[in-house]
Amino acid sequence: MIEETVKRYRAYLGKLRAYRHAMGLMNYDMNTIMPKGAGPIVGETFGVLSEAVYDMYTSPETEAMQREILAHRDEVDPILVRTAELATEERARIACIPKDEYVQYTIDQTTADQVWHEAKLKSDFPMFLPHLEKLIAAKKRFARYYRPDAPVYGTMLDEYEKGLCTETLDRFFKTVRDRLVPVIAKIKEQPDVSFLHRYYPIAEQRIFSDYLMDVLGLDRNHCIIGETEHPFTTEFTKYDVRITTHYHEDMVEASMYSVIHEGGHATYERNIADEIAKTPLGRGVSMSVHEGQSRFFENIIGRSEPFIEAIFPKMQEIFPAQLKDVTAHDFYVAVNKAEPSLIRTEADELTYPLHVMIRYELEKRLFDGDLEAKDLPKEWNRMYKEYLGIDVPDDRRGVLQDSHWASGLFGYFPSYALGSAFGAQLIKRMEREFDVWSSVRAGDLKPIVAWLTEHIYRFGSIKEPTQLMEEAFGAPFDPTYYTDYLTAKFTKLYHLN
Amino acid sequence: MIEETVKRYRAYLGKLRAYRHAMGLMNYDMNTIMPKGAGPIVGETFGVLSEAVYDMYTSPETEAMQREILAHRDEVDPILVRTAELATEERARIACIPKDEYVQYTIDQTTADQVWHEAKLKSDFPMFLPHLEKLIAAKKRFARYYRPDAPVYGTMLDEYEKGLCTETLDRFFKTVRDRLVPVIAKIKEQPDVSFLHRYYPIAEQRIFSDYLMDVLGLDRNHCIIGETEHPFTTEFTKYDVRITTHYHEDMVEASMYSVIHEGGHATYERNIADEIAKTPLGRGVSMSVHEGQSRFFENIIGRSEPFIEAIFPKMQEIFPAQLKDVTAHDFYVAVNKAEPSLIRTEADELTYPLHVMIRYELEKRLFDGDLEAKDLPKEWNRMYKEYLGIDVPDDRRGVLQDSHWASGLFGYFPSYALGSAFGAQLIKRMEREFDVWSSVRAGDLKPIVAWLTEHIYRFGSIKEPTQLMEEAFGAPFDPTYYTDYLTAKFTKLYHLN
Numbered sequence: 001m002i003e004e005t006v007k008r009y010r011a012y013l014g015k016l017r018a019y020r021h022a023m024g025l026m027n028y029d030m031n032t033i034m035p036k037g038a039g040p041i042v043g044e045t046f047g048v049l050s051e052a053v054y055d056m057y058t059s060p061e062t063e064a065m066q067r068e069i070l071a072h073r074d075e076v077d078p079i080l081v082r083t084a085e086l087a088t089e090e091r092a093r094i095a096c097i098p099k100d101e102y103v104q105y106t107i108d109q110t111t112a113d114q115v116w117h118e119a120k121l122k123s124d125f126p127m128f129l130p131h132l133e134k135l136i137a138a139k140k141r142f143a144r145y146y147r148p149d150a151p152v153y154g155t156m157l158d159e160y161e162k163g164l165c166t167e168t169l170d171r172f173f174k175t176v177r178d179r180l181v182p183v184i185a186k187i188k189e190q191p192d193v194s195f196l197h198r199y200y201p202i203a204e205q206r207i208f209s210d211y212l213m214d215v216l217g218l219d220r221n222h223c224i225i226g227e228t229e230h231p232f233t234t235e236f237t238k239y240d241v242r243i244t245t246h247y248h249e250d251m252v253e254a255s256m257y258s259v260i261h262e263g264g265h266a267t268y269e270r271n272i273a274d275e276i277a278k279t280p281l282g283r284g285v286s287m288s289v290h291e292g293q294s295r296f297f298e299n300i301i302g303r304s305e306p307f308i309e310a311i312f313p314k315m316q317e318i319f320p321a322q323l324k325d326v327t328a329h330d331f332y333v334a335v336n337k338a339e340p341s342l343i344r345t346e347a348d349e350l351t352y353p354l355h356v357m358i359r360y361e362l363e364k365r366l367f368d369g370d371l372e373a374k375d376l377p378k379e380w381n382r383m384y385k386e387y388l389g390i391d392v393p394d395d396r397r398g399v400l401q402d403s404h405w406a407s408g409l410f411g412y413f414p415s416y417a418l419g420s421a422f423g424a425q426l427i428k429r430m431e432r433e434f435d436v437w438s439s440v441r442a443g444d445l446k447p448i449v450a451w452l453t454e455h456i457y458r459f460g461s462i463k464e465p466t467q468l469m470e471e472a473f474g475a476p477f478d479p480t481y482y483t484d485y486l487t488a489k490f491t492k493l494y495h496l497n
Numbered sequence: 498m499i500e501e502t503v504k505r506y507r508a509y510l511g512k513l514r515a516y517r518h519a520m521g522l523m524n525y526d527m528n529t530i531m532p533k534g535a536g537p538i539v540g541e542t543f544g545v546l547s548e549a550v551y552d553m554y555t556s557p558e559t560e561a562m563q564r565e566i567l568a569h570r571d572e573v574d575p576i577l578v579r580t581a582e583l584a585t586e587e588r589a590r591i592a593c594i595p596k597d598e599y600v601q602y603t604i605d606q607t608t609a610d611q612v613w614h615e616a617k618l619k620s621d622f623p624m625f626l627p628h629l630e631k632l633i634a635a636k637k638r639f640a641r642y643y644r645p646d647a648p649v650y651g652t653m654l655d656e657y658e659k660g661l662c663t664e665t666l667d668r669f670f671k672t673v674r675d676r677l678v679p680v681i682a683k684i685k686e687q688p689d690v691s692f693l694h695r696y697y698p699i700a701e702q703r704i705f706s707d708y709l710m711d712v713l714g715l716d717r718n719h720c721i722i723g724e725t726e727h728p729f730t731t732e733f734t735k736y737d738v739r740i741t742t743h744y745h746e747d748m749v750e751a752s753m754y755s756v757i758h759e760g761g762h763a764t765y766e767r768n769i770a771d772e773i774a775k776t777p778l779g780r781g782v783s784m785s786v787h788e789g790q791s792r793f794f795e796n797i798i799g800r801s802e803p804f805i806e807a808i809f810p811k812m813q814e815i816f817p818a819q820l821k822d823v824t825a826h827d828f829y830v831a832v833n834k835a836e837p838s839l840i841r842t843e844a845d846e847l848t849y850p851l852h853v854m855i856r857y858e859l860e861k862r863l864f865d866g867d868l869e870a871k872d873l874p875k876e877w878n879r880m881y882k883e884y885l886g887i888d889v890p891d892d893r894r895g896v897l898q899d900s901h902w903a904s905g906l907f908g909y910f911p912s913y914a915l916g917s918a919f920g921a922q923l924i925k926r927m928e929r930e931f932d933v934w935s936s937v938r939a940g941d942l943k944p945i946v947a948w949l950t951e952h953i954y955r956f957g958s959i960k961e962p963t964q965l966m967e968e969a970f971g972a973p974f975d976p977t978y979y980t981d982y983l984t985a986k987f988t989k990l991y992h993l994n
Binding site: 224 | 522523537546720
């Protein structure tokens with residue numbers, strides 16, 4: 001009896017994977033090469049496929065299978081049990097949404113994303129506003145269907161990061177603000193970074209990207225690199241992972257750190273255990289754990305002096321004219337230049353969490369406070385002035401800069417800062433266990449990837465994120481690792497003592 | 498009552514379109530950028546989606562809706578009636594195939610295509626053979642399920658080209674052979690084409706492609722151009738059409754004519770009437786009509802002297818060093834160099850139909866004669882010697898050169914030659930109605946596209962292909978237009994009289 005159910009459940013999971021694959025590919029295509037005029041058609045296709053997924057997800061047959069598997073948990077492959085557990089939670093979240101609203105939201109989100117691209121180009125927030133309002137209204141409704149009595153934003157945070165709540169984040173961002181704002185304030189003299197802005201032809205930058213992917217150990221047979229305005233990573237299974245970057249001829253470090261960042265996401269996915277690769281557990285467990293990996297490789301490793309020392313000879317080989325009068329140390333100092341700036345994705349490691357904090361505060365007020373979407377630009381600009389001391393010249397470089405809200409990703413931003421903080425605690429644990437920096441200095445990231453695979457990657461979504469990270473840290477999460485790390489690094493870099 | 502059915506049928510068609518869109522995109526991705534290691538996963542996803550399509554297509558509900566619409570044909574939108582008619586035919590073709598065989602075939606075909614890419618690279622026919630045999634066996638079974646008593650190959654031809662049979666094609670290829678082989682034999686002295694093989698950087702060739710797409714009037718908002726080993730066109734609706742090309746730095750004409758050829762396909766799709774665009778009728782009606790358009794633009798227009806005269810100044814602007822000592826007439830003569838060669842897609846206009854004839858003869862024997870797949874290379878090489886007088890050095894440039902068989906497209910090739918022949922009869926009709934060549938000489942293809950839209954494109958798949966083309970010709974199809982056109986063109990080019 002249970003064997004029969006297991007067999008049917010596996011077939012169901014295979015089907016679900018296929019639909020997600022198709023929708024994922026469509027989304028990837030939309031964000032890479034799809035001709036713009038095809039937008040409405042893609043929206044309709046998304047509507048049809050998401051309806052099919054909704055039906056599969058919420059059908060009584062699915063519910064019955066999952067209930068039976070959970071009732072016989074001792075007789076069933078633990079991977080299926082965990083899958084059924086998670087799916088039961090997720091079904092509860094989805095099944096409370098009326099189907100027509102669910103499907104309409106998918107379509108609206110596709111449209112909002114397309115409008116945002118254009119609105120950003122034109123720096124036209126009012127153009128984007130009605131679409132944003134529609135998404136916010138839907139997200140509020142969905143959260144209330146699921147947990148009628150809970151604060152809306154908390155419900156949304158929990159969706160990306162189980163157990164995460166505003167209390168935790170308020171504390172976290174307070175620590176960040178209290179400890180880092182004084183460090184930022186002390187910085188006065190800036191290093192010369194002019195050599196980063198010499199002419200770096202895109203053809204050579206592509207060669208450099210290939211080299212970086214090799215350094216990260218990314219197998220091109222399963223991981224491709226493309227080019228988009230906004231770099232991102234997507235995966236349909238660990239066997240098909242795709243990262244993108246964006247080249248600027250006068251900013252060699254922009255694509256360099258996009259490749260390392262997205263490559264960090266890809267490294268996580270590529271090292272999930274084969275046994276779970278094709279199941280719903282075969283993906284990174286949460287946004288913060290995922291961003292933790294990408295920002296770990298980008299900053300803790302990629303912006304470390306040993307790493308720059310390791311790759312600099314190759315860089316000089318690829319860009320001989322541009323870097324002939326530059327040392328590895330000059331380059332290390334330059335890519336760590338810390339200064340309040342407008343764009344989150346281009347922010348330095350030190351000021352970065354303040355960008356995230358601003359988004360967090362705005363989202364909190366948007367969903368559980370009295371902030372209206374139409375007032376976002378004004379509030380955005382006010383907070384950038386208050387916390388980063390800078391004036392936002394236009395919405396393109398302000399409230400319209402990120403794609404997240406256009407994709408309905410509210411409550412996602414905090415994971416960037418949390419993830420950054422994870423890395424600082426992880427590296428301390430690694431340093432106690434093996435000689436991290438000798439490997440990095442030799443350009444060999446294999447021991448690091450092996451350690452992360454052992455403690456994090458291979459588990460995919462088997463464990464809860466909190467448990468996974470506590471086991472990896474060997475202790476509860478402590479954000480002071482992060483603030484200490486940043487304080488020490490930038491105190492030394494800027495001779496602040 | 499019927500209104501209710503119509504409404505449900507429209508919803509069904511929307512759903513079907515969405516699945517075809519998803520599968521089409523997946524196929525496009527597989528042929529463009531998908532990392533190779535993702536192959537097996539894509540096969541599984543195809544399996545799931547094709548099963549869903551099979552179920553939709555063959556369900557009793559679908560059959561009932563279609564029967565009811567046909568029973569009330571006078572009360573229903575004629576577009577829906579025609580859709581139901583065609584779907585009824587197609588359902589008959591599919592529903593006779595057991596579902597597991599149908600799904601397995603989709604998976605096998607995906608695999609065969611992937612193996613073929615590698616086998617071609619390695620010139621390894623035995624590697625490809627078992628996959629080819631599997632597809633052939635399945636296609637034979639499918640044809641027999643559908644028409645147990647008919648010759649298999651005839652059933653397959655009819656799938657791509659309704660009403661087409663081996664008698665028609667035998668007659669057609671006999672005309673081609675009898676009339677063209679003597680012309681080919683007369684050619685002795687060849688023009689100087691060395692300037693085609695100078696160094697043409699890919700960056701400049703890309704600019705040239707953009708220009709050619711403008712000349713064809715292709716709106717980039719709905720039609721993109723990509724790069725693949727084998728150029729092709731795909732479309733998800735007329736609003737999302739994608740062509741690809743392949744650049745060779747030492748063959749400027751290779752990509753040039755790929756762009757014009759694929760651009761011809763795209764022009765057809767882009768000019769289908771908006772009213773049927775999102776229905777199953779919103780696509781080119783048959784393979785030969787489609788290839789007729791691509792080869793019309795490639796050869797009848799693209800390899801005409803007036804067209805070369807029109808675009809040559811722009812070419813000299815893009816490639817000043819390469820073409821400074823070349824005249825438009827030199828270029829015209831060079832791109833029409835006729836000479837037996839190995840590769841169909843690179844063959845000149847005159848010898849081209851013999852390449853197709855060889856494939857036709859082999860397919861006929863493979864499905865209704867005693868030729869076995871394992872003997873294909875030997876027979877292929879023998880026929881290339883017999884009809885084109887050349888030795889095939891390896892299977893990469895022989896039997897493995899085309900992707901069609903690896904995609905299960907047997908019975909498809911004849912449409913290339915038929916399509917080429919259509920163009921010669923069409924241009925005669927156009928010449929009687931307006932001054933085609935003055936427009937072409939002015940670089941203005943709009944009147945031609947308008948004429949073709951009026952007579953062919955806008956109808957999509959509303960009319961049967963034979964009826965459509967007869968109405969466009971204003972007469973029954975007559976292949977001697979084609980042989981006369983080629984004889985006249987090459988007699989003049991090579992001074993054969």
